[in-house]
Amino acid sequence: MSKDLIRLIDCVMVFDDDVILDKINLTIKNQEFLTLLGPSGCGKTTTLRIIGGFETPTSGDVFFDGVRINNVPPHKRRVNTVFQKYALFPHLNVFENIAFGLRIAKVREDEIKTRVLESLALVGLRGYEKRRVHQLSGGQQQRVAIARAIVNRPQVLLLDEPLGALDLKLRKEMQIELKAIQQQVGITFIYVTHDQEEALTMSDTVVVMNNGVIQQVGTPQDIYNEPQNAFVADFIGESNIIGGIMNADRDVTFAGKRFECVDTGFGKDENVDVVIRPEDFIVTEDGGQMSGIVRSVTFKGVHYEMMIDAEGFGWMVHSTLSQPVGAKVGLSVKPFDIHIMRRETSE
Protein backbone atom coordinates (compact mmCIF):
# COMPACT_ATOMS: atom_id res chain seq x y z
CA MET A 1 0.00 0.00 0.00
CA SER A 2 2.98 2.29 0.40
CA LYS A 3 4.97 2.01 -2.83
CA ASP A 4 4.47 4.76 -5.41
CA LEU A 5 3.34 3.12 -8.65
CA ILE A 6 2.36 5.90 -11.04
CA ARG A 7 3.58 9.47 -11.08
CA LEU A 8 2.35 12.26 -13.30
CA ILE A 9 4.72 15.20 -13.36
CA ASP A 10 3.64 18.59 -14.72
CA CYS A 11 1.33 16.96 -17.25
CA VAL A 12 -0.17 19.45 -19.67
CA MET A 13 -2.69 18.54 -22.35
CA VAL A 14 -3.72 21.00 -25.04
CA PHE A 15 -6.30 20.21 -27.75
CA ASP A 16 -6.84 22.86 -30.42
CA ASP A 17 -5.64 25.68 -28.13
CA ASP A 18 -7.89 24.45 -25.31
CA VAL A 19 -5.97 23.63 -22.17
CA ILE A 20 -7.53 20.37 -20.96
CA LEU A 21 -4.95 19.63 -18.29
CA ASP A 22 -2.85 22.32 -16.67
CA LYS A 23 0.26 21.01 -14.92
CA ILE A 24 -1.13 17.94 -13.25
CA ASN A 25 1.07 16.42 -10.54
CA LEU A 26 -0.21 13.22 -9.05
CA THR A 27 1.25 10.20 -7.29
CA ILE A 28 -0.69 6.96 -7.20
CA LYS A 29 0.28 4.32 -4.68
CA ASN A 30 0.33 0.59 -5.29
CA GLN A 31 -2.94 -1.19 -4.45
CA GLU A 32 -4.91 1.93 -3.66
CA PHE A 33 -8.38 2.80 -4.87
CA LEU A 34 -8.00 6.28 -6.26
CA THR A 35 -10.86 8.26 -7.71
CA LEU A 36 -10.62 11.18 -10.11
CA LEU A 37 -13.67 13.26 -9.34
CA GLY A 38 -14.98 16.35 -11.05
CA PRO A 39 -17.64 17.84 -13.31
CA SER A 40 -17.65 16.92 -17.01
CA GLY A 41 -14.85 18.58 -18.91
CA CYS A 42 -12.62 18.85 -15.85
CA GLY A 43 -9.90 16.66 -17.37
CA LYS A 44 -10.47 13.51 -15.33
CA THR A 45 -11.04 11.23 -18.31
CA THR A 46 -8.06 12.75 -20.13
CA THR A 47 -5.89 12.00 -17.10
CA LEU A 48 -7.10 8.39 -17.16
CA ARG A 49 -6.45 8.12 -20.89
CA ILE A 50 -2.91 9.40 -20.40
CA ILE A 51 -2.30 6.64 -17.87
CA GLY A 52 -3.91 4.09 -20.23
CA GLY A 53 -1.74 5.26 -23.13
CA PHE A 54 -4.57 6.50 -25.36
CA GLU A 55 -3.34 10.08 -25.12
CA THR A 56 0.17 11.48 -24.92
CA PRO A 57 0.54 14.58 -22.79
CA THR A 58 1.52 17.75 -24.67
CA SER A 59 4.23 18.22 -22.07
CA GLY A 60 5.17 16.62 -18.78
CA ASP A 61 6.10 13.07 -17.85
CA VAL A 62 4.33 9.88 -16.88
CA PHE A 63 6.22 7.34 -14.79
CA PHE A 64 5.11 3.79 -14.15
CA ASP A 65 7.09 1.92 -11.53
CA GLY A 66 9.96 4.36 -12.02
CA VAL A 67 10.05 4.06 -15.82
CA ARG A 68 9.00 6.93 -18.09
CA ILE A 69 6.12 5.64 -20.26
CA ASN A 70 5.04 8.73 -22.21
CA ASN A 71 5.50 7.00 -25.55
CA VAL A 72 4.69 3.43 -24.60
CA PRO A 73 1.59 2.36 -26.59
CA PRO A 74 -1.43 0.95 -24.69
CA HIS A 75 -0.78 -2.65 -25.75
CA LYS A 76 2.59 -2.62 -24.02
CA ARG A 77 1.36 -1.21 -20.69
CA ARG A 78 0.58 -3.35 -17.66
CA VAL A 79 -2.71 -1.54 -17.36
CA ASN A 80 -6.21 -2.55 -18.40
CA THR A 81 -9.26 -0.40 -18.88
CA VAL A 82 -12.96 -0.79 -18.25
CA PHE A 83 -14.48 1.54 -20.82
CA GLN A 84 -17.42 3.82 -20.23
CA LYS A 85 -19.60 2.05 -22.82
CA TYR A 86 -17.91 -1.31 -22.08
CA ALA A 87 -16.63 -1.73 -25.68
CA LEU A 88 -17.25 -5.47 -25.65
CA PHE A 89 -16.52 -7.25 -28.93
CA PRO A 90 -19.91 -7.94 -30.53
CA HIS A 91 -18.61 -10.79 -32.68
CA LEU A 92 -17.35 -12.81 -29.71
CA ASN A 93 -19.26 -14.53 -26.94
CA VAL A 94 -18.67 -13.83 -23.24
CA PHE A 95 -15.91 -16.41 -22.90
CA GLU A 96 -14.01 -15.18 -25.96
CA ASN A 97 -14.37 -11.55 -24.92
CA ILE A 98 -12.73 -12.31 -21.61
CA ALA A 99 -10.13 -14.59 -23.21
CA PHE A 100 -9.17 -11.91 -25.77
CA GLY A 101 -6.16 -10.55 -23.89
CA LEU A 102 -4.96 -14.01 -22.87
CA ARG A 103 -5.09 -15.30 -26.45
CA ILE A 104 -3.03 -12.32 -27.63
CA ALA A 105 -0.54 -13.07 -24.86
CA LYS A 106 -0.48 -16.69 -26.13
CA VAL A 107 -1.44 -18.18 -22.79
CA ARG A 108 -1.92 -21.97 -22.85
CA GLU A 109 -5.44 -23.13 -23.66
CA ASP A 110 -6.10 -24.92 -20.35
CA GLU A 111 -4.86 -21.92 -18.39
CA ILE A 112 -7.07 -19.60 -20.44
CA LYS A 113 -10.04 -21.74 -19.50
CA THR A 114 -9.21 -21.73 -15.79
CA ARG A 115 -8.56 -18.01 -15.65
CA VAL A 116 -11.63 -17.00 -17.64
CA LEU A 117 -13.86 -19.13 -15.44
CA GLU A 118 -12.18 -17.69 -12.35
CA SER A 119 -12.84 -14.13 -13.37
CA LEU A 120 -16.40 -14.96 -14.39
CA ALA A 121 -16.90 -16.32 -10.89
CA LEU A 122 -15.37 -13.16 -9.46
CA VAL A 123 -17.95 -10.98 -11.17
CA GLY A 124 -20.77 -13.43 -10.50
CA LEU A 125 -21.41 -14.53 -14.08
CA ARG A 126 -20.56 -18.21 -13.94
CA GLY A 127 -22.52 -20.09 -16.58
CA TYR A 128 -22.72 -17.14 -18.98
CA GLU A 129 -19.67 -18.21 -21.06
CA LYS A 130 -21.58 -19.06 -24.22
CA ARG A 131 -23.85 -16.00 -24.24
CA ARG A 132 -23.53 -13.37 -26.95
CA VAL A 133 -22.79 -9.97 -25.49
CA HIS A 134 -25.91 -8.35 -26.95
CA GLN A 135 -28.02 -10.82 -25.01
CA LEU A 136 -26.75 -9.40 -21.73
CA SER A 137 -28.24 -6.59 -19.66
CA GLY A 138 -26.25 -3.42 -19.01
CA GLY A 139 -25.17 -4.63 -15.59
CA GLN A 140 -24.03 -7.98 -16.97
CA GLN A 141 -22.10 -6.32 -19.80
CA GLN A 142 -20.45 -4.17 -17.16
CA ARG A 143 -19.35 -7.29 -15.30
CA VAL A 144 -17.99 -8.88 -18.46
CA ALA A 145 -15.99 -5.71 -19.13
CA ILE A 146 -14.52 -5.89 -15.63
CA ALA A 147 -13.74 -9.60 -15.98
CA ARG A 148 -12.14 -9.01 -19.41
CA ALA A 149 -9.79 -6.48 -17.85
CA ILE A 150 -9.03 -8.29 -14.59
CA VAL A 151 -8.32 -11.68 -16.19
CA ASN A 152 -5.06 -10.23 -17.55
CA ARG A 153 -3.87 -9.58 -13.99
CA PRO A 154 -2.87 -5.98 -14.70
CA GLN A 155 -1.07 -3.95 -12.08
CA VAL A 156 -3.57 -1.18 -12.52
CA LEU A 157 -7.21 -1.22 -13.53
CA LEU A 158 -8.56 1.96 -15.07
CA LEU A 159 -12.31 2.50 -14.84
CA ASP A 160 -13.92 5.29 -16.85
CA GLU A 161 -17.33 6.06 -15.30
CA PRO A 162 -18.14 2.36 -15.49
CA LEU A 163 -21.42 2.62 -13.61
CA GLY A 164 -22.74 5.65 -15.49
CA ALA A 165 -25.25 3.73 -17.57
CA LEU A 166 -26.74 1.70 -14.73
CA ASP A 167 -29.80 2.54 -12.66
CA LEU A 168 -29.36 3.80 -9.11
CA LYS A 169 -30.00 0.55 -7.26
CA LEU A 170 -27.70 -1.49 -9.48
CA ARG A 171 -25.08 1.25 -9.26
CA LYS A 172 -25.06 1.04 -5.47
CA GLU A 173 -24.69 -2.73 -5.58
CA MET A 174 -21.88 -2.51 -8.11
CA GLN A 175 -20.06 0.10 -6.00
CA ILE A 176 -19.85 -2.32 -3.13
CA GLU A 177 -18.92 -5.19 -5.43
CA LEU A 178 -16.19 -3.21 -7.16
CA LYS A 179 -14.66 -2.29 -3.84
CA ALA A 180 -14.80 -5.95 -2.79
CA ILE A 181 -13.21 -7.06 -6.07
CA GLN A 182 -10.45 -4.52 -5.64
CA GLN A 183 -9.65 -5.81 -2.17
CA GLN A 184 -9.81 -9.41 -3.35
CA VAL A 185 -7.45 -9.05 -6.31
CA GLY A 186 -5.27 -6.49 -4.53
CA ILE A 187 -4.45 -4.23 -7.47
CA THR A 188 -4.57 -0.48 -7.98
CA PHE A 189 -7.88 0.90 -9.19
CA ILE A 190 -8.05 4.31 -10.81
CA TYR A 191 -11.66 5.29 -11.07
CA VAL A 192 -13.19 8.23 -12.91
CA THR A 193 -16.57 9.59 -11.88
CA HIS A 194 -18.57 12.78 -11.57
CA ASP A 195 -20.66 11.29 -8.77
CA GLN A 196 -19.30 12.55 -5.47
CA GLU A 197 -21.17 9.99 -3.41
CA GLU A 198 -19.65 7.17 -5.48
CA ALA A 199 -16.21 8.66 -4.93
CA LEU A 200 -16.67 8.93 -1.18
CA THR A 201 -18.10 5.40 -0.90
CA MET A 202 -15.35 3.49 -2.67
CA SER A 203 -12.08 5.37 -2.57
CA ASP A 204 -8.97 5.34 -0.46
CA THR A 205 -7.94 8.59 -2.11
CA VAL A 206 -10.08 11.15 -3.90
CA VAL A 207 -8.63 13.61 -6.40
CA VAL A 208 -10.99 16.50 -7.03
CA MET A 209 -10.44 18.20 -10.38
CA ASN A 210 -11.85 21.28 -12.07
CA ASN A 211 -10.89 23.04 -15.31
CA GLY A 212 -7.86 20.83 -15.78
CA VAL A 213 -6.44 21.58 -12.35
CA ILE A 214 -6.29 19.35 -9.30
CA GLN A 215 -8.23 21.08 -6.53
CA GLN A 216 -7.56 18.70 -3.66
CA VAL A 217 -6.16 15.25 -2.98
CA GLY A 218 -7.12 13.43 0.18
CA THR A 219 -9.09 10.70 1.88
CA PRO A 220 -12.87 10.88 1.50
CA GLN A 221 -13.06 12.18 5.10
CA ASP A 222 -10.51 14.93 4.40
CA ILE A 223 -12.26 15.99 1.26
CA TYR A 224 -15.65 16.16 2.91
CA ASN A 225 -14.68 17.60 6.26
CA GLU A 226 -11.78 19.82 5.27
CA PRO A 227 -12.40 21.06 1.75
CA GLN A 228 -9.50 23.23 0.66
CA ASN A 229 -11.49 25.69 -1.40
CA ALA A 230 -15.00 26.75 -2.22
CA PHE A 231 -15.13 24.60 -5.37
CA VAL A 232 -14.40 21.41 -3.46
CA ALA A 233 -16.83 22.35 -0.72
CA ASP A 234 -19.53 23.05 -3.26
CA PHE A 235 -18.87 19.96 -5.37
CA ILE A 236 -18.62 17.51 -2.49
CA GLY A 237 -21.94 17.44 -0.77
CA GLU A 238 -24.04 20.55 -0.41
CA SER A 239 -22.85 23.72 1.21
CA ASN A 240 -23.59 27.34 1.90
CA ILE A 241 -20.77 29.49 0.54
CA ILE A 242 -20.65 33.17 1.39
CA GLY A 243 -18.02 35.90 1.38
CA GLY A 244 -16.47 36.98 4.68
CA ILE A 245 -13.62 38.97 6.18
CA MET A 246 -11.05 37.69 8.69
CA ASN A 247 -10.67 39.98 11.68
CA ALA A 248 -7.92 37.95 13.33
CA ASP A 249 -7.05 34.30 13.89
CA ARG A 250 -10.21 32.40 14.89
CA ASP A 251 -12.38 35.48 14.33
CA VAL A 252 -14.41 36.03 11.15
CA THR A 253 -17.20 38.36 10.06
CA PHE A 254 -19.86 37.26 7.58
CA ALA A 255 -23.53 38.07 7.08
CA GLY A 256 -22.89 41.19 9.12
CA LYS A 257 -22.01 39.23 12.29
CA ARG A 258 -18.84 38.17 14.05
CA PHE A 259 -18.27 34.46 14.53
CA GLU A 260 -15.73 32.41 16.35
CA CYS A 261 -14.00 29.86 14.11
CA VAL A 262 -10.95 27.55 14.27
CA ASP A 263 -8.96 28.76 11.25
CA THR A 264 -5.68 30.61 11.57
CA GLY A 265 -3.02 31.94 9.26
CA PHE A 266 -5.09 34.42 7.25
CA GLY A 267 -4.15 38.09 7.00
CA LYS A 268 -6.10 40.74 8.88
CA ASP A 269 -9.07 41.97 6.82
CA GLU A 270 -8.42 39.27 4.21
CA ASN A 271 -11.43 38.43 2.04
CA VAL A 272 -12.30 34.77 2.40
CA ASP A 273 -14.99 32.26 1.45
CA VAL A 274 -16.96 30.89 4.38
CA VAL A 275 -18.43 27.42 3.91
CA ILE A 276 -21.07 25.91 6.16
CA ARG A 277 -22.59 22.46 5.53
CA PRO A 278 -26.41 22.45 5.66
CA GLU A 279 -26.41 19.75 8.34
CA ASP A 280 -24.11 21.80 10.62
CA PHE A 281 -26.68 24.45 11.52
CA ILE A 282 -28.39 24.27 14.86
CA VAL A 283 -32.00 25.41 14.48
CA THR A 284 -33.69 26.79 17.57
CA GLU A 285 -37.12 28.35 18.05
CA ASP A 286 -35.57 31.59 19.25
CA GLY A 287 -32.19 33.03 20.16
CA GLY A 288 -29.25 31.72 18.12
CA GLN A 289 -26.43 33.60 16.41
CA MET A 290 -28.67 34.64 13.51
CA SER A 291 -32.40 35.02 13.39
CA GLY A 292 -34.37 34.12 10.31
CA ILE A 293 -37.63 33.08 8.73
CA VAL A 294 -38.31 29.68 7.15
CA ARG A 295 -39.04 30.14 3.42
CA SER A 296 -39.58 26.55 2.33
CA VAL A 297 -39.46 23.01 3.68
CA THR A 298 -38.83 19.89 1.58
CA PHE A 299 -38.98 16.36 2.94
CA LYS A 300 -35.88 14.40 1.83
CA GLY A 301 -36.39 11.10 3.62
CA VAL A 302 -33.79 11.10 6.35
CA HIS A 303 -33.98 14.86 6.89
CA TYR A 304 -35.89 17.99 5.98
CA GLU A 305 -34.27 20.53 3.70
CA MET A 306 -35.24 24.08 4.67
CA MET A 307 -34.41 27.36 3.02
CA ILE A 308 -34.09 29.95 5.78
CA ASP A 309 -33.66 33.67 5.17
CA ALA A 310 -31.41 35.18 7.84
CA GLU A 311 -29.31 38.35 7.98
CA GLY A 312 -29.99 39.07 4.31
CA PHE A 313 -28.91 35.66 2.99
CA GLY A 314 -30.73 32.48 2.07
CA TRP A 315 -29.32 29.45 3.91
CA MET A 316 -29.81 25.82 3.08
CA VAL A 317 -30.37 23.92 6.32
CA HIS A 318 -30.78 20.18 6.87
CA SER A 319 -32.50 19.07 10.04
CA THR A 320 -34.34 16.00 11.23
CA LEU A 321 -36.99 18.28 12.72
CA SER A 322 -39.05 20.50 10.48
CA GLN A 323 -40.23 24.01 11.21
CA PRO A 324 -43.40 25.44 9.66
CA VAL A 325 -42.97 27.79 6.70
CA GLY A 326 -42.98 31.40 7.89
CA ALA A 327 -41.79 30.52 11.40
CA LYS A 328 -39.16 32.70 13.07
CA VAL A 329 -36.13 30.60 14.01
CA GLY A 330 -32.65 31.05 15.39
CA LEU A 331 -29.58 29.66 13.56
CA SER A 332 -26.26 28.81 15.20
CA VAL A 333 -23.03 27.18 14.01
CA LYS A 334 -20.27 25.69 16.11
CA PRO A 335 -16.82 27.26 15.52
CA PHE A 336 -15.54 23.86 14.29
CA ASP A 337 -18.20 23.77 11.54
CA ILE A 338 -17.26 27.12 10.04
CA HIS A 339 -14.79 26.43 7.22
CA ILE A 340 -12.70 29.35 6.03
CA MET A 341 -11.18 29.16 2.54
CA ARG A 342 -8.82 31.38 0.71
CA ARG A 343 -10.45 33.23 -2.17
CA GLU A 344 -9.42 32.05 -5.61
CA THR A 345 -7.50 35.03 -6.92
CA SER A 346 -8.28 34.20 -10.52
CA GLU A 347 -12.03 34.28 -10.09
Add this chain to the structure above:
Amino acid sequence: MRRRVSFPYVGWMAVFVVVPMVLVLGFSFTSADGGFTFENFSEMTKYAPVFARSIWLAFLSTVICLIIGYPAALVMSREKPIVASAALMLLMLPMWMNFLLRTYAWMSILENNGFLNQLLGALKLPPVAIINTDGAVLLGMVYNYLPFMILPIHTVLHKMDKHLLEAASDLGADSVKAFARVILPLTLPGVLSGVTMVFVPSVSTFVISKLLGGGKTMMLGDLIEMQFTGNAYNPYLGSAISLVMMVMVLASMTIMNRFGDGEESAVMM
Protein backbone atom coordinates in the same frame (compact mmCIF):
# COMPACT_ATOMS: atom_id res chain seq x y z
CA MET B 1 -55.77 -2.12 -44.69
CA ARG B 2 -52.10 -2.92 -44.40
CA ARG B 3 -52.56 -5.77 -46.85
CA ARG B 4 -54.23 -3.52 -49.38
CA VAL B 5 -51.35 -1.04 -49.34
CA SER B 6 -49.10 -3.80 -50.64
CA PHE B 7 -51.36 -4.59 -53.64
CA PRO B 8 -49.49 -2.37 -56.13
CA TYR B 9 -46.24 -4.00 -55.14
CA VAL B 10 -47.69 -7.47 -55.31
CA GLY B 11 -49.11 -6.66 -58.75
CA TRP B 12 -45.78 -5.30 -59.94
CA MET B 13 -43.95 -8.35 -58.67
CA ALA B 14 -46.43 -10.71 -60.30
CA VAL B 15 -46.32 -9.05 -63.71
CA PHE B 16 -42.68 -8.12 -63.93
CA VAL B 17 -40.90 -10.68 -61.77
CA VAL B 18 -42.87 -13.86 -61.36
CA VAL B 19 -44.27 -14.10 -64.90
CA PRO B 20 -40.89 -13.48 -66.62
CA MET B 21 -39.23 -16.01 -64.34
CA VAL B 22 -41.82 -18.60 -65.22
CA LEU B 23 -41.33 -17.76 -68.88
CA VAL B 24 -37.56 -18.13 -68.62
CA LEU B 25 -38.04 -21.40 -66.80
CA GLY B 26 -40.47 -22.62 -69.44
CA PHE B 27 -38.30 -21.49 -72.38
CA SER B 28 -35.34 -23.29 -70.86
CA PHE B 29 -37.10 -26.63 -71.27
CA THR B 30 -38.58 -25.86 -74.65
CA SER B 31 -37.14 -27.04 -77.97
CA ALA B 32 -37.26 -25.03 -81.20
CA ASP B 33 -40.45 -26.86 -82.27
CA GLY B 34 -42.18 -26.09 -78.98
CA GLY B 35 -41.83 -29.49 -77.28
CA PHE B 36 -40.35 -30.31 -73.86
CA THR B 37 -36.60 -30.97 -73.90
CA PHE B 38 -33.38 -31.05 -71.91
CA GLU B 39 -31.44 -30.38 -75.07
CA ASN B 40 -30.77 -26.72 -74.20
CA PHE B 41 -28.80 -27.82 -71.19
CA SER B 42 -26.84 -30.49 -72.95
CA GLU B 43 -26.06 -28.04 -75.75
CA MET B 44 -24.66 -25.68 -73.16
CA THR B 45 -21.70 -27.96 -72.47
CA LYS B 46 -20.01 -26.72 -75.61
CA TYR B 47 -19.99 -23.27 -74.08
CA ALA B 48 -18.17 -24.49 -70.99
CA PRO B 49 -15.09 -22.37 -71.85
CA VAL B 50 -17.31 -19.26 -71.90
CA PHE B 51 -18.66 -20.15 -68.46
CA ALA B 52 -15.17 -20.77 -67.20
CA ARG B 53 -13.79 -17.51 -68.63
CA SER B 54 -16.72 -15.46 -67.27
CA ILE B 55 -16.42 -16.89 -63.80
CA TRP B 56 -12.65 -16.55 -63.86
CA LEU B 57 -12.71 -12.90 -64.99
CA ALA B 58 -15.50 -12.04 -62.54
CA PHE B 59 -13.53 -13.76 -59.79
CA LEU B 60 -10.37 -11.81 -60.72
CA SER B 61 -12.20 -8.50 -60.84
CA THR B 62 -13.79 -9.22 -57.45
CA VAL B 63 -10.41 -10.06 -55.92
CA ILE B 64 -8.79 -6.94 -57.41
CA CYS B 65 -11.68 -4.76 -56.21
CA LEU B 66 -11.27 -6.25 -52.75
CA ILE B 67 -7.52 -5.70 -52.71
CA ILE B 68 -7.95 -2.07 -53.79
CA GLY B 69 -11.26 -1.39 -52.05
CA TYR B 70 -10.69 -2.71 -48.54
CA PRO B 71 -7.60 -0.62 -47.77
CA ALA B 72 -9.27 2.38 -49.41
CA ALA B 73 -12.31 2.00 -47.16
CA LEU B 74 -10.04 1.50 -44.16
CA VAL B 75 -8.07 4.66 -44.86
CA MET B 76 -11.25 6.62 -45.51
CA SER B 77 -12.77 5.56 -42.21
CA ARG B 78 -9.74 6.86 -40.34
CA GLU B 79 -9.69 10.27 -41.99
CA LYS B 80 -11.43 13.34 -40.64
CA PRO B 81 -15.14 13.41 -41.57
CA ILE B 82 -14.61 16.17 -44.15
CA VAL B 83 -11.84 14.27 -45.95
CA ALA B 84 -13.84 11.05 -45.79
CA SER B 85 -16.95 12.62 -47.32
CA ALA B 86 -14.85 14.27 -50.04
CA ALA B 87 -13.33 10.90 -50.90
CA LEU B 88 -16.76 9.31 -50.87
CA MET B 89 -18.04 12.03 -53.18
CA LEU B 90 -15.20 11.46 -55.65
CA LEU B 91 -15.98 7.77 -55.55
CA MET B 92 -19.67 8.33 -56.25
CA LEU B 93 -19.34 10.99 -58.96
CA PRO B 94 -18.34 8.67 -61.85
CA MET B 95 -21.20 6.37 -60.88
CA TRP B 96 -23.66 9.12 -61.76
CA MET B 97 -22.24 9.35 -65.24
CA ASN B 98 -23.65 7.02 -67.83
CA PHE B 99 -22.12 3.57 -67.72
CA LEU B 100 -21.77 3.39 -71.52
CA LEU B 101 -20.07 6.76 -71.64
CA ARG B 102 -17.50 5.67 -69.09
CA THR B 103 -16.78 2.49 -70.97
CA TYR B 104 -16.44 4.32 -74.31
CA ALA B 105 -14.03 6.69 -72.59
CA TRP B 106 -11.88 3.74 -71.56
CA MET B 107 -12.05 2.48 -75.13
CA SER B 108 -10.55 5.68 -76.49
CA ILE B 109 -7.90 5.71 -73.78
CA LEU B 110 -6.80 2.12 -74.39
CA GLU B 111 -6.99 2.06 -78.20
CA ASN B 112 -3.87 1.30 -80.16
CA ASN B 113 -3.72 4.98 -81.16
CA GLY B 114 -5.45 6.03 -77.99
CA PHE B 115 -4.54 8.42 -75.25
CA LEU B 116 -2.43 5.94 -73.32
CA ASN B 117 -0.21 5.01 -76.24
CA GLN B 118 0.13 8.66 -77.32
CA LEU B 119 1.32 9.41 -73.82
CA LEU B 120 3.78 6.51 -73.89
CA GLY B 121 4.97 7.65 -77.32
CA ALA B 122 5.53 11.17 -76.05
CA LEU B 123 7.64 9.68 -73.28
CA LYS B 124 9.58 7.65 -75.87
CA LEU B 125 8.26 4.38 -74.46
CA PRO B 126 7.05 1.43 -76.55
CA PRO B 127 3.26 1.28 -77.07
CA VAL B 128 1.17 -1.37 -75.31
CA ALA B 129 -1.50 -3.46 -76.99
CA ILE B 130 -4.09 -3.60 -74.28
CA ILE B 131 -7.40 -3.04 -76.05
CA ASN B 132 -9.28 -6.20 -77.01
CA THR B 133 -7.58 -8.29 -74.31
CA ASP B 134 -8.85 -9.86 -71.12
CA GLY B 135 -6.76 -7.26 -69.29
CA ALA B 136 -8.82 -4.44 -70.79
CA VAL B 137 -12.05 -6.20 -69.83
CA LEU B 138 -10.76 -6.68 -66.33
CA LEU B 139 -9.75 -3.05 -66.11
CA GLY B 140 -13.21 -1.97 -67.24
CA MET B 141 -14.91 -4.20 -64.70
CA VAL B 142 -12.72 -3.08 -61.82
CA TYR B 143 -13.19 0.56 -62.77
CA ASN B 144 -16.96 0.27 -62.99
CA TYR B 145 -17.60 -1.95 -60.00
CA LEU B 146 -14.99 -0.76 -57.49
CA PRO B 147 -17.40 1.67 -55.77
CA PHE B 148 -19.73 -1.25 -55.06
CA MET B 149 -16.92 -2.88 -53.10
CA ILE B 150 -15.81 0.23 -51.20
CA LEU B 151 -19.23 1.52 -50.19
CA PRO B 152 -20.52 -1.43 -48.12
CA ILE B 153 -17.13 -1.91 -46.42
CA HIS B 154 -16.93 1.80 -45.69
CA THR B 155 -20.44 1.75 -44.22
CA VAL B 156 -19.61 -1.10 -41.84
CA LEU B 157 -16.29 0.47 -40.81
CA HIS B 158 -17.96 3.82 -40.30
CA LYS B 159 -20.58 2.30 -37.99
CA MET B 160 -17.99 0.37 -35.99
CA ASP B 161 -17.49 1.57 -32.42
CA LYS B 162 -14.01 3.13 -32.33
CA HIS B 163 -13.70 2.18 -28.67
CA LEU B 164 -13.42 -1.45 -29.77
CA LEU B 165 -10.01 -0.66 -31.24
CA GLU B 166 -8.95 1.03 -28.03
CA ALA B 167 -10.19 -2.00 -26.13
CA ALA B 168 -8.17 -4.31 -28.38
CA SER B 169 -5.07 -2.20 -27.90
CA ASP B 170 -5.71 -2.05 -24.17
CA LEU B 171 -5.85 -5.86 -24.10
CA GLY B 172 -2.43 -6.14 -25.72
CA ALA B 173 -3.20 -6.24 -29.44
CA ASP B 174 -0.85 -4.34 -31.75
CA SER B 175 -2.39 -2.92 -34.93
CA VAL B 176 -1.93 -6.13 -36.92
CA LYS B 177 -3.62 -8.27 -34.27
CA ALA B 178 -6.36 -5.69 -33.74
CA PHE B 179 -7.05 -5.83 -37.48
CA ALA B 180 -7.10 -9.61 -37.63
CA ARG B 181 -9.13 -10.18 -34.49
CA VAL B 182 -11.49 -7.21 -34.41
CA ILE B 183 -11.68 -5.13 -37.59
CA LEU B 184 -11.69 -7.96 -40.12
CA PRO B 185 -14.34 -10.13 -38.43
CA LEU B 186 -16.55 -7.12 -37.82
CA THR B 187 -16.31 -5.92 -41.41
CA LEU B 188 -16.96 -9.35 -42.91
CA PRO B 189 -20.63 -8.59 -43.61
CA GLY B 190 -19.53 -5.51 -45.59
CA VAL B 191 -16.96 -7.56 -47.48
CA LEU B 192 -19.60 -10.15 -48.36
CA SER B 193 -21.96 -7.45 -49.62
CA GLY B 194 -19.14 -5.95 -51.66
CA VAL B 195 -18.12 -9.30 -53.12
CA THR B 196 -21.71 -10.03 -54.13
CA MET B 197 -22.24 -6.58 -55.60
CA VAL B 198 -19.08 -6.84 -57.70
CA PHE B 199 -19.21 -10.51 -58.68
CA VAL B 200 -22.81 -10.65 -59.85
CA PRO B 201 -22.67 -7.80 -62.37
CA SER B 202 -19.13 -8.84 -63.42
CA VAL B 203 -20.16 -12.35 -64.30
CA SER B 204 -23.07 -11.17 -66.44
CA THR B 205 -21.56 -8.10 -68.07
CA PHE B 206 -21.62 -7.89 -71.87
CA VAL B 207 -21.06 -4.22 -72.66
CA ILE B 208 -17.61 -4.12 -71.13
CA SER B 209 -16.41 -7.30 -72.80
CA LYS B 210 -17.85 -6.16 -76.12
CA LEU B 211 -16.35 -2.67 -76.09
CA LEU B 212 -13.04 -3.30 -74.35
CA GLY B 213 -12.61 -6.97 -75.23
CA GLY B 214 -13.51 -6.38 -78.86
CA GLY B 215 -15.95 -9.28 -78.80
CA LYS B 216 -13.00 -11.65 -78.95
CA THR B 217 -13.25 -12.67 -75.34
CA MET B 218 -16.80 -13.85 -75.16
CA MET B 219 -18.41 -13.87 -71.79
CA LEU B 220 -21.72 -15.20 -70.52
CA GLY B 221 -23.43 -11.87 -71.05
CA ASP B 222 -22.35 -11.80 -74.68
CA LEU B 223 -23.41 -15.39 -75.16
CA ILE B 224 -26.90 -14.70 -73.82
CA GLU B 225 -27.20 -11.50 -75.85
CA MET B 226 -26.26 -13.41 -79.02
CA GLN B 227 -29.10 -15.88 -78.48
CA PHE B 228 -31.64 -13.06 -78.49
CA THR B 229 -30.30 -10.49 -80.97
CA GLY B 230 -27.67 -12.20 -83.07
CA ASN B 231 -27.91 -14.41 -86.13
CA ALA B 232 -27.80 -17.44 -83.85
CA TYR B 233 -31.27 -16.48 -82.59
CA ASN B 234 -32.21 -19.10 -80.00
CA PRO B 235 -34.18 -17.72 -77.03
CA TYR B 236 -34.56 -21.23 -75.62
CA LEU B 237 -30.83 -21.68 -75.20
CA GLY B 238 -30.50 -18.08 -73.96
CA SER B 239 -33.11 -18.74 -71.27
CA ALA B 240 -31.42 -21.94 -70.25
CA ILE B 241 -28.04 -20.18 -69.88
CA SER B 242 -29.70 -17.39 -67.85
CA LEU B 243 -31.32 -19.95 -65.62
CA VAL B 244 -28.06 -21.75 -64.97
CA MET B 245 -26.35 -18.46 -64.21
CA MET B 246 -29.07 -17.44 -61.78
CA VAL B 247 -28.83 -20.74 -59.95
CA MET B 248 -25.05 -20.32 -59.75
CA VAL B 249 -25.35 -16.83 -58.29
CA LEU B 250 -28.01 -17.88 -55.80
CA ALA B 251 -25.92 -20.84 -54.70
CA SER B 252 -22.79 -18.76 -54.17
CA MET B 253 -24.74 -16.11 -52.26
CA THR B 254 -26.28 -18.74 -50.00
CA ILE B 255 -22.83 -20.07 -49.18
CA MET B 256 -21.50 -16.58 -48.50
CA ASN B 257 -24.42 -15.61 -46.30
CA ARG B 258 -23.71 -18.63 -44.15
CA PHE B 259 -20.16 -17.25 -43.81
CA GLY B 260 -21.51 -13.95 -42.53
CA ASP B 261 -23.20 -15.64 -39.61
CA GLY B 262 -26.55 -14.55 -40.95
CA GLU B 263 -26.52 -11.42 -38.83
CA GLU B 264 -26.09 -8.89 -41.57
CA SER B 265 -26.67 -10.88 -44.69
CA ALA B 266 -25.20 -9.81 -47.98
CA VAL B 267 -27.19 -7.36 -50.03
CA MET B 268 -29.12 -9.06 -52.78
CA MET B 269 -28.87 -7.31 -56.09
